[in-house]
Amino acid sequence: MATTPLSVNLNPMVKAKNGLPSKVLDKAVKILQEEKSKLENELSKFTKKNTRVSGDFDSTFPEYGDKEDENAAEVADYVARLPLEHSLENQLRDVNQALERIKKGTYGICKYCKKPIKEDRILARPTSSACVSCKKAITQEL
Numbered sequence: 001m002a003t004t005p006l007s008v009n010l011n012p013m014v015k016a017k018n019g020l021p022s023k024v025l026d027k028a029v030k031i032l033q034e035e036k037s038k039l040e041n042e043l044s045k046f047t048k049k050n051t052r053v054s055g056d057f058d059s060t061f062p063e064y065g066d067k068e069d070e071n072a073a074e075v076a077d078y079v080a081r082l083p084l085e086h087s088l089e090n091q092l093r094d095v096n097q098a099l100e101r102i103k104k105g106t107y108g109i110c111k112y113c114k115k116p117i118k119e120d121r122i123l124a125r126p127t128s129s130a131c132v133s134c135k136k137a138i139t140q141e142l
């Protein structure tokens with residue numbers, strides 16, 4: 001049986017610690033879990049999970065055949081998939097971190113100013129860990 005370490009079965013105590021009404025939190029959890037399975041499904045098509053590093057995936061090398069053009073196509077496809085692999089990995093990492101924050105009860109609270117993040121921002125981008133004004137301040141610094 002597949003185990004889901006982060007389920008929706010968060011007890012009320014955990015929910016109370018998050019900076020969001022449970023209605024919004026439930027919605028965010030649902031979006032995040034859907035996103036997680038979607039990303040894992042995408043990654044499983046051309047990678048296998050790295051069993052040593054959690055959250056890391058290794059692209060599998062395609063096997064088309066032993067002819068020269070087949071070998072060239074294998075390399076080309078492998079290289080072409082790497083940016084996609086990294087992008088999916090990053091998205092999955094963000095989703096997992098958001099789920100982790102829900103578990104810890106710090107979700108919905110800006111990691112910089114510790115103020116609650118607005119609900120509409122949470123629902124538009126459930127992986128947000130900073131409020132709009134902090135995010136803006138940081139982006140301008142860069």
Ligand SMILES: [Zn+2]
Pocket residue numbers: 110111112113114115130131132133134135
């Ligand atoms: Zn903030």
